[in-house]
Amino acid sequence: MVQQNLDEASEVIVPSVVEQVRSASRTMVRELGFMRTTLAGTGYSPSAVHTLLELGEHGTLTAAQLVQALGLEKSSVSRMVTKLIQSGELEESEGEEDGRTKQLSLTKQGRRTLEEIHTYGQIQVSSALAMLTQQEQRTIAQGLNAYAQALKAYRQEKVKTVSAKIQITSGYRPGLIGRVAEMHASFYSRHSGFGQFFESQVATGVAEFTGRLDNARNAIWVAESAGRIVGSVAIDAEDLGNNEAHLRWFILDDGCRGGGIGRHLLTEAVDFCDRQNFSAIQLWTFKGLEAARCLYESLGFELTNEEQGNQWGAAVTEQQFTRIR
Template sequence: METIQFIEKIRKFNRYYANVLGKIDQQIYHQPFPLTEARVITEINNKNGCTATEARENLGIDRGYMSRMIQKFEDEGIIYKKQSEEDKRQYLLYLTDHGKEIYQDLVNNSRREVGNMIKALSNRDLSKLTSSMEQIESIFSIENPSPSTVSIRSFQPGDVGFVAHLHGRLYDETYKFGPMFEYYVMKGLTEFMMNTDGGQLWVAEVNGEIVGSIAITKYNEKTAQLRWFVLDEEYQGMGLGKRLMETAIHFCKEQGYQHVFLWTVSILNKARHLYQKYHFTLTEEKPNQEWTEAEIMEERWDLDLSSYY
């Protein structure tokens, strides 16, 4: 079959499918919540902490229309905003109790109307119908995979062990670091857990899996140390290193630190490039013969926060 014939068959099905859904929408989505507003309410409920920009881009809504809609929902007590802990410039959207009641009404109405639409179908036909729908969804999911869910968050119980594991595995596989390096990481993390005053540890997650980390520890009243910055190489190129670094530096400014430093090794070229990008400068070098068979060079990098912004 030529491509044009496939296209026409898809267009014909699309017209029929749109008509079917249109009849349902007319029954479900009425004033004061037309279809687009109902979709936004559903998106906010499902994501439970998305930004207006994320919801707008996911649903393909005009920026101005989205802004007016969010303001309306806020004025009517349907949603509330909460400042993001990772980026103070961002505000996350959540449904209020009133908003959750509205969402549940939408769900109940939708279920009732869909139930009315299929009540005359036999179980065999229903099975064929839903199977075909799942097949269509599966095919388009392969062609257009869903974007990864990426987040930077403060550590929780159980995370520190993953951070030590990530360091040990990545540095052994990539750079042939020995067990003494993993001991060094675990020892430092254990000390941090005993006293987190003036510090914080963050992990980067992709689809719920920890793939990176960064931390700030207190060196003295004016100086902080950046530690345990690592990112699984499979997830580089997603901007996670940049987000981790900005989270740590922003925390230093909030805590009133005037200076931050870190120790790394000269063979970590990508990390060193990122440090330079954020205006760290190399201030000290010393040889290390404990972690690898060949001698490597440890480096100290410093950043003056008083002139950073």
């Protein structure tokens, strides 16, 4: 559906307009401060600021409702909400219909912070609009609103399409070992020049690990499309010790990146680790995989070590990422 819509839209969209909108969007991101770690004159991240804005608009929301409103993973929202509660900006209360559901709302301090955010934003926007005519101001307001709604509609349609086509399941199934090794070999031969030795190591490791799935703290998930495995991730509870989980064999098939499948797989793994009360999650990867790094960091992982290595048959910069519970 999404691709069909894009194909149809490409017949009426002028390429130069696309580039103008992209350029303007990049400028707005920079000028509005979204490249910085904090936003709107506060000490909070952009996602935290938007959490306060959403609660200011709706009064009360559950964490699950915030996940939908912000388009973030529930583990990220959970950590952010915890920090805002500890900072005195939010408070929790039991839901009227279900005491197990926690309702989030702004505290008195949170309302003051929200007022400061609104004041900051109004000054920022008003100062910029003052440089334009009234007609230009109205044109911008109408255009930005239409564009924002189109972006939201596209994201929602994309999520529906991906969810409809992809099934995430856990546990061993016939062909898993060979398919995970194949996806790794195909990608890393192009990216890092790895060859037979790397593929053999992956296949050997996955084969050994699947023999330990009787341990309830070990788990592997795969994404399937039309019965074909197109992604994987695993949690190994035994090879690191110290109650730390090892996130292993996170990979997506060509053509499946950018559609939310990887985030879905990683979220399954991270949520599993939280339920199992691991003290930390460790993963090892290679420098240069920026999309994956952004995904790791959005779920709470931080780069903790980086060094050169050639154990896989080619020289690469190995990176270790850690997520502390």
